Amino acid sequence: MKTGIIIIFHNNAKEIDTSFFIEQINQSLNLELCLVNNDSKDETNHLLNTIKASCSNVSVVNIRKFTSDNAAVKAGARYMYNAFELNHLGYVSINMLNIKYHGLNGLMQMICKNQELILNYNYKNLKRKQTLKQRLFSVTDYLKQLKVNNPFINLQYQTNL
Template sequence: MKTGIIIIFHNNEKEMDTAYFIEQIKQTSNLELCLVNNDSKDNTYDLLKDIKDECNNVSIVNVRKFKSDIAAVKAGARFMFSEFDLKHLGYVSINMLNIKYHGLNGLIEVITENQDAILNYKIKTLKKKQTLFQSLFSLLDYLKKLTENNNHFINLQYENNLLK
């Protein structure tokens, strides 16, 4: 059984470095990634297709009518659970991140650098939350809870969320 990751995109064309994404994703062969395009009006969907064409472990879900982040995560989760035998499924929404300083490259680096921790996900690490699927978890919340994780990108996300 594999672990999957859903990443929600919405109008992120300007922030995407497809070559870097492809390079990093190719290092995560034990993870299944689902890139969800949440009704982008720019070329985000085309860039996601380029990434999928180069990476064997990437799927795309194209949401044609804009949905909330939670609804987009659920659309990705339904797809992933129907297509793959997954042990756990993490998610992250680009629009909820502070990508001003690190861009999307920071996110994909965090996933690549922490893939062993993601693969060894323990549900007890997070507070139990009622979700549509019991094995669905917030990727950044999980990585933040890991005591050995001192990643600047993750810490920056939480600093800014505390200030809001």
């Protein structure tokens, strides 16, 4: 069983470096990624599908009518739980992050470098039966709680104070 990560995109084509994403994702084979396109009007969906074509552990969900980040996370979660046997499922919404300084590449590096911590997400404190919503966790909040020293994580919480 794996851990999944949902990443929500909306009009992020200019920030997506497909080669870098593919390189990072191919180093994270124990994670199952779901890239959710939340009704982008640019080339975001095309770029996400290009990444999917080069990575065995990537799925793409395309939402055709813009929805809230919570609803987009839920759509990705429903897909992931139906398609894979997952221990846990984390999420990241790009629109809620400060990507100005480290960009999406910083996010992908953070996920890749901390995949062991993400894979071992809080197993000891979890109840046996949980609803779909209870099994979702924010990847950035979780790594912040663990006091992971990562410029991307540190920047997110310095600017949001």
